[in-house]
Amino acid sequence: MNQIYHVAVTGNDKWEGTKENPFQTISKAAKIAEVGDRVIVHEGTYREWVKPEHKGYSNTKRIVYEAAKGEKVIIKGSEVVKDWTLIEGTVWKAEVDNTVFGDYNPYAEALDGDWLIYPVDYKLHAGDVYLNGKSLYEAADFEELKNPRMRTNGYAAPWTNHPEPLLHPEDSVYQWMAQVGEKTTVIYANFQDQNPNEECIEINVRKCCFYPEKTGVDYITVRGFEIAQAACPWAPPTADQPGMLGPHWAKGWIIEDNILHDAKCSAISLGKEASTGHNLCTRRHRKPGYQYQMEAVFRAKQIGWDKETIGSHIVRNNIIYDCGQNGIVGHLGCIFSTIENNHIYNIAKKHEYFGYEIAGIKLHAAIDVQIIHNHIHNCSLGTWLDWQAQGTRVSKNLYHANDRDFFIEVTHGPCMVDHNIFASEYSFDNVAEGTAYIHNLCCGTMRKEACLDRATPYHFPHSTDVAGVSLVYSGDDRIYQNIFLGGQTT
Amino acid sequence: MNQIYHVAVTGNDKWEGTKENPFQTISKAAKIAEVGDRVIVHEGTYREWVKPEHKGYSNTKRIVYEAAKGEKVIIKGSEVVKDWTLIEGTVWKAEVDNTVFGDYNPYAEALDGDWLIYPVDYKLHAGDVYLNGKSLYEAADFEELKNPRMRTNGYAAPWTNHPEPLLHPEDSVYQWMAQVGEKTTVIYANFQDQNPNEECIEINVRKCCFYPEKTGVDYITVRGFEIAQAACPWAPPTADQPGMLGPHWAKGWIIEDNILHDAKCSAISLGKEASTGHNLCTRRHRKPGYQYQMEAVFRAKQIGWDKETIGSHIVRNNIIYDCGQNGIVGHLGCIFSTIENNHIYNIAKKHEYFGYEIAGIKLHAAIDVQIIHNHIHNCSLGTWLDWQAQGTRVSKNLYHANDRDFFIEVTHGPCMVDHNIFASEYSFDNVAEGTAYIHNLCCGTMRKEACLDRATPYHFPHSTDVAGVSLVYSGDDRIYQNIFLGGQTT
Amino acid sequence: MNQIYHVAVTGNDKWEGTKENPFQTISKAAKIAEVGDRVIVHEGTYREWVKPEHKGYSNTKRIVYEAAKGEKVIIKGSEVVKDWTLIEGTVWKAEVDNTVFGDYNPYAEALDGDWLIYPVDYKLHAGDVYLNGKSLYEAADFEELKNPRMRTNGYAAPWTNHPEPLLHPEDSVYQWMAQVGEKTTVIYANFQDQNPNEECIEINVRKCCFYPEKTGVDYITVRGFEIAQAACPWAPPTADQPGMLGPHWAKGWIIEDNILHDAKCSAISLGKEASTGHNLCTRRHRKPGYQYQMEAVFRAKQIGWDKETIGSHIVRNNIIYDCGQNGIVGHLGCIFSTIENNHIYNIAKKHEYFGYEIAGIKLHAAIDVQIIHNHIHNCSLGTWLDWQAQGTRVSKNLYHANDRDFFIEVTHGPCMVDHNIFASEYSFDNVAEGTAYIHNLCCGTMRKEACLDRATPYHFPHSTDVAGVSLVYSGDDRIYQNIFLGGQTT
C-alpha cells in the first residue's frame, strides 16, 4: 500500500512519480507523499523550497525523503543570475525580475529582530550573492562597494573583550548590495578581478530549502541531500525560527547524512514557531526580551509544547559549515532530541553581524537533549546552551579553534558535560548552576558568573511542565576528574 | 503609539501608508500592522489574499482592518481574463499564465475530501468562471460543454428522498471547463449568446481573500468589506477548513458589516487547522470518517483547543449569499462565538456537488455558540449543528424557503432552540438528544432518530474538556410552547 | 427523589433522618447526603467535626446544610471540662482522657510551620481553653502561669516598627498550659478569681468543625450556623490550610449567614491542600519559603488547579471575630470567589503569635476574587492580598480601627481597589504593581516599595495558567479620585 515516489531532473510533475516516469520536483512528491511513503530523489540540482504536506504517525511510520543511493542531490535556495553589466571599476550589475522571489524578497528583508545588535549603523539583508559558491559580503553603501577595504576582525560578543578575526579576511573585499524596485531587484557586486559572465553567480531567493509551511508535520526523514544557499532570516528564541532545513514545530524528524552549508543564518532549525511570539521586544518595546522569552515558554504550553507533541528529533551524521548564525538552532522545539556525530565548522566566521544567538549549536530549553560525539571547530562559539538546559547531556564532543568552545547560561540544571575535549583558548562561559563537569579536557580559560536580575524557569524532571522559576545564583556545580591545562587569562 | 495605515488603489507599497501616501495593497499593511493599529482601505477593488501577519492581544487591543467609511471596497479572489477566442458554437477559450496561481491552481485542485459524495462519475474543481459576476457551472466533459442541457434538480442529501431544485436552472447552461498545462491553463467556456470580449469575465485564482497563512493570529477585526470569488476548497470537519474569510485557528475575531458572496465552498470559516487531521479517511481508508473526527477533537486538545486560546469570535451584520458549501462553517474553532444578525441565502442552490457538510451555517462542536437573529433562506439546509452542540443557543432566527431549515445531529446537549420561525416545508432533523425547543413556530415536518452505532463526545459545562463519549440514544428533549403547523409528511 | 434529612439533639443516628425521626449528629447526615439533598439541623449545640462525604454537581445541584429557620444551631470544636482541682493560688488543674482527641491532640500540636516567626523562645499549641466562652492565653511556662503579668503589646510585623496593643490587655492574665501524657492530658489554668467548677470551661479538641477530610467535595452550601472553638493549626500558603470551616480544595461552596468565632487560627479557609507542599521550608530547609510557594503554584496546576475544578466559592453575610490568624484565609483555592457583606473583627487582637499570614482576610493567588462590601475592623491587618492578585477587586469595604487596613504584596495586577473607606491610621502597604486605586477615602499613611530579589507569577487573563514570572519593580499603579486625609508618618 505504501508508495515509493521517484524524482529526477528529467521528470515531469504530470507523471506518476514512478522510477520510469519520475516527477520533476521534490515539491510535487512532497504534496502527495503520505505516511509510509518514500521519496527517492535522483542526481541533480533542485532549486525549490520543499514543503512536506503530510505527516508520519510514529517513529516507525514515517515519510522518508532521501537522495538515491550514490547519487549527488543538491537542493538550493538560490537561482543562477546571468547577464551582468560592468558599471564601474570592478562593480557589475544585474537585474532580477521580482517574480522569482514570490512573497519574500531577501533583498528587501533586513536582518533584524530580537537580540541582534551589530551592525548598528546600517542594515544587512537576508539576501546573498555567491561567486562560484563562495558567499560575498554585503557592502554598507555604494561607496564601500566600490572601494572595499579588507576586514580583519568582525562583530563579536561585547563581553568577551577580545577581537574575533575573520577566517578568510581576503574574501571580504568581494561585496554586493541591492536595490529593490517595484518590478525588479538590481544586484550590484564587486567581483574584483572576476568576470561574472564567465563564472557561476548565484543569488539566494528562497527563505528555506526543506521546511514545512505549517506546523505539526511529524515524523519526516531527510537523508543524504546537499542543501545550500537559503535566505533564512535571523532566528532568535523570541521569534519564528526558520532554518534552511527543519521540522517547523513538529515531532520525530530524522535528519541524517546531509551536507548543509551557506545558510544566511541557520542551517538546521529545531526551533519554535511564530504564534508564541515573534520579535515582540523589537517590535513593541514593552518588556525586556527575556520577559517575552519566558512568556513564550508559557504560551508554548498552551499550544501543546510537550513530549507527546513536539521534539524527539534525531540530527546525526551531517556536515554543516559556512553559515552566518548557527549550524543547529532551536528554542522549545528541540526537546528530547539527539544531536550526534555531526561535523560543524566555520559558523559565523565571516562575522558580518552579531547577536546573542550565534554558535555552532545554539539551543534554548534543551530539555533532555543529547549532544554527543560532534566535531565542532572554527566557530565563533562552539555550543551555547541558554535557558532551561535540564537533563541535557554534552558528551564526547571535540571542540577546537573556536573563539569560545562552550557557553551555558541562565539555567538550573541538572546537566552533564562529560568526556569532551575543549581545545580552544577560551573554554567556557558558565553563567548557570547545577551542571556536572566530568572527565573533560579543558585547554582554555573559563568564566563563571551569577545572574541575579533575571529569573528563568526550571521543569519537572523529564517534562516541559514548569516546576518553578528562579534567579541564577550560580554554583551547585560538580567538577570531577577534569584536566584543566589552564589557558591564558583574558 | 498606535498607527493608522491607509490603503488605496492609487497608493504605493513603498510609501509610508499615511492618508496622503497610502499603500497600494492591503497585504502590505497586513505585514506590518501591529496590535493597536488600524488599517483603513479606500474605495476600489483589491485582487489579493490578505494574510494578517501579527495578532492583537485582547478584545480591546486588536488590529482593525476596515473599509473607509462610505467607500466601497471589494477584495476578490479572482482575476479578470480577456482575449477570448471563439472555438466552436458558443464555446470560447482563453489561456492563462500559471504564474497568476502561485502554488495553488484551482483548476488543478479537485473538489474532494472527506464526506463529499457527489458527483461520483467525474471530479469538479475549486476553480470557477464568472460572467458579469455570475458563477458558471463546470461541465462534466467537453461534450456537455458544447451541448449543455438545463439542470433542474441538483445533488442533495440522499436520505431526504426528495429532489432539491436549482434556484436558477436557466443559469445551468452557462458552463466552463479547464485544461491545466505546464505553463498555462486553458479555460473553455460556453457563454451562450454573450461575447466574453465585451463582458466582464473573471476566474477565481486564490484560495482565500482574508485568511492568515499561519495559526494563532488573534484579535483581528474585519469590517465593511465586500469579499468575493475565492477558490476555497471543500471544508469538511476532518480537514483543514479554509474559507474566503476567517481566523484560521485563533481567538477573538470580529467579522462585521461585510458582504460575502461567491465562495466556491465556504464564505466565512471559523473552522479547524490542518495538523489535527486532513482528509485522513479519504486519503488513508483506515478508519471511518467519524473516528477520525473524534480523534481530531482529542488532537485539538493537544494543541491547545480551549476557551483561552481559540474561538470567542463575533460574526455579525454580514450578508452572505451564492456560496457552494456554507455561509459560515466551523469545526472546533467556533467555540464560544456569537453569530448574530446575519443575512444568509442562496447557499448551495446551484447544487453542483453534495457532501454531508452543506448548510447556510454548518458548525461542529459549537460549544456555547450563540446563533441569534439571523435571516436564513433559500439554502439547501438552513443550519446544521453536528456533534458536540453543547451550551448552544439558536434563537430568534427566521428560516424560510430552505429545502430544510434545521438539523441537529449526534449531540447530547444541552442546547436551546427558541423563538425561531421555521417557515420552510421541512423544519427539522433531530438525530440528537438533550435539546430544549421552546416558543418556536414550526411550519414544516420533523424527523427524529437515534444513532446507536456511533459515539460522540460531551464536555464539562462551558469547557472543551471532554467529560465522556456516548451513543446517541435520542430523547431527553424538552418541547414547550411551540406552535407546530404540521407540514406535509415526506 | 432528593431527600431532606433532619438532625436534632434529641435524634438518633439509627433513625431515618426524617423530621419525626431525626438523626442525632450532622456527621451521620453528612455521610449519606447526596447531590440534591438538604440537611436541616435543629436547635442545639453539636460538638463534632462534620466531614461531608459526597459532592454536588453544579451551582444548582448542591448539597445544602442549614440551621432550621429561626433556630440557634452551634457546632463546636470543643468539649466541656469539669472536675477542676485547685492546686496553687488561682491555678486549677483537670485531667482529660486522650481518647477525646482521636488522632489529633491539640495540646501536643505546636503552632508551627512556614512563615510563623513569633514567639521564638517557646512553642504555643493549637489547643485553647475557654472560660465562659472567652479564650485564655497560653503561658510560656508554669512560672508565668502562676504569676502572669498583664501583656499590653503583642507580637506584630517587624517592619511596621510600632507596637500593636492588645485589644483587651486585662484578659491576658487568664492563662493555661497543658501536659500531654500517654493516656491523659492535664490542663492547668489560672482562672484568677473564678471557680471553674461553677463556670463553663471548654477546651478545643477538634481540628475543624465543618471541613471535608478529602478533596474534591464540590458544591456544598453551609448556612445559618454558629461555629466556634476549633483547634485549627497555623495555615500558611505553603502548607495544608485547614480552617474551622471550608471546602478543602473543591469548587462552588456557598458559605452564608454563619457566625464564626474563636478559631485558634483561621475561621474560614478557601486554601490549598497538602500534596502541593506542606511546610517544606520549615521541615527541609532546602530552599527559601517563597521558592516552595512558587513551586506550589505549578504543582497545583498538575493536580488540576483551574476554573473548572477549584474555587468559585461565595462567602457572604457571615460574622467572624476573635480568631488568631484569619477571618478568611486561602491560597490557590480561593480563585474566582466572592467574599461579600461579611463583618470581620478582632482578628489576631490577642497578639499571641505572629507570622506573615495574619489578617482579617489573607488571600494568595486571589485571581478574579471579589471582596465587596465587607466591614473589617479591630484587626491587626484588615486585608492582605499576597502574590498573584490578578483580576481582584476590593470594593466598597469599610476598614477602621485596624493596626493596618490593607496590604497588597508582590503581585503584578491588574487589580482594582475602589470605593473603600480606609479609616485606620495606617492605610496601605503597597509592595506591588498594576493596581488601580479609585474613589477611596484614605485616612492614614501609606508605604510603597519594590521587591527586586523575588520573582512572582502572573497569569493569562481570567485563567490560572501562568503567563510569566517577574520581579516586582513597583509602579504601574493608577490612582484616581481618591481622598487622602494624610495620616501621621510612621
Next chain:
Amino acid sequence: MNQIYHVAVTGNDKWEGTKENPFQTISKAAKIAEVGDRVIVHEGTYREWVKPEHKGYSNTKRIVYEAAKGEKVIIKGSEVVKDWTLIEGTVWKAEVDNTVFGDYNPYAEALDGDWLIYPVDYKLHAGDVYLNGKSLYEAADFEELKNPRMRTNGYAAPWTNHPEPLLHPEDSVYQWMAQVGEKTTVIYANFQDQNPNEECIEINVRKCCFYPEKTGVDYITVRGFEIAQAACPWAPPTADQPGMLGPHWAKGWIIEDNILHDAKCSAISLGKEASTGHNLCTRRHRKPGYQYQMEAVFRAKQIGWDKETIGSHIVRNNIIYDCGQNGIVGHLGCIFSTIENNHIYNIAKKHEYFGYEIAGIKLHAAIDVQIIHNHIHNCSLGTWLDWQAQGTRVSKNLYHANDRDFFIEVTHGPCMVDHNIFASEYSFDNVAEGTAYIHNLCCGTMRKEACLDRATPYHFPHSTDVAGVSLVYSGDDRIYQNIFLGGQTT
C-alpha cells in the same frame, strides 16, 4: 541529614525513635518521616493503620518503611476479642466497644457498590471474624448461623455457566454475624466444636493497614512486612478503591517482599481515589456504570492523571493469598507500573460474594503496565485486564488451577501476552481487540466476543491523553507460535 527511625513493640512514641529508644507505633514514625528517611520496624505484631504523612521526591529520594532484617513484623487490621459467651449450640457471642472502630465500623458497612451483584437477598459486611487466623463466613441470618449447611459452589460470573466450587467447603460451616448498637457491637459466631475462649479469635476493625489518608504521598517503599486482616471495602473501578496496602493515588511506590493475606476485599490497591466518582451508579441510578467509568477517566485527567503525577509503582516478590476480591487491584492509578514475581493464590475462593471485579490481578487502564513472571493459581480468575489495556505486557506468568486464567475486556490494544503458561481448563476470555498472543502454552478453552453497545477509550501511545473512544469490534489480534492443547468446550 536523613534519619533512621526505629519502631519496636517495646518502644514509646514519646521517645526519639532511635535504635536504643524506639517508637512504639509505626504510625508515630509515619507522621514525621521525611524524604530520605528510613523507618525500621522490629519484630512483633502491630495492630494499626499506618498513614504515611510525607512523600518522597523521586525514585532515588524515597521514604522507606521496612521490617528489620530477619525479624517477623506483622501489621494487622484486626483486634483480638476475648470473653466469649456460649449462647446456643455452638454459637457464641462477644460484645465489642464501638470506640475500637473509630469512624468506620466494618460490621455496619455493607459490602456494596457498583458492579457487585451477589448475594442479592441479603447484605454482607466489610467485617470478618478469624478463628486462629482462618476467616469465617458471614451468615445470612441467625437461622443459618445456628444451622449452617456446608456450601460447595459459590457466587461466580453468570456468563461462565459453570459452577465454581469453594476451595475449602468444609470451612463454610464456621460462620458469624453481628449486631451494631449505639455503644457496642455484638459479634455472634458459630465456632463448631471450638471454644473461642481457648483459641485466638480476631475481628477486623480497620479499613486499611498501610494506606495514606490523603492523596499524593509519592515515593514510599514498603518492604518485608506481613500484612493481614483489614476490613477493606468492595473496590470497583467507579469508586474509591482502598486496599489493605497501597499508595492512594500517588507516584512511585515500591511494594516488595511482603506477605499479604486475608484482606476482606483487595490486598494491594493501585487504584483510584474518591473524587473522580464514588459508586455513582449505585447511589444515583442516572447512567449505566460504564458511563460513569468513562467519566472517571476524564475527571481523572482534570486532577492530573498522567505519567508525571501518578503510577509507575513496582510491586514485586510479594506473596498474596486468601483475599475476597483481589490480590492486586487498580483503576487509573496503576499506569506505568511493574507487577513482577509475585505469588498470588486463593483469591475469592471462599466465593462469598461476586461482582465484576474479582481476580488475582484486576486492572483497569493498565497503560504500559508490565505483569511479569507471577505465579497465579487457585483464583476464581487469574488476571483481568479491563478497559484501556494499552502498552500492557503480560509475560512469563504461570497460571493454573484457576476457574479461568485470563480475561481481556473492552480494550483496543496494543497489548502483548507472551510466554505465559495458561494451565487451567478455561484459558481466556477475549472481548477485546489489538492483542498479540505469542509463545503461550494454552491448556484450556477460549472465548472471543465483540462488544458493540459500549464504547471505551484508547490513548496516545505511552500517554494517558485520550486519543479516541471506540466500540470494541473484536479482532485485529496477532496469534503466533502458541501451543493450544485444546480444552473442553464449555
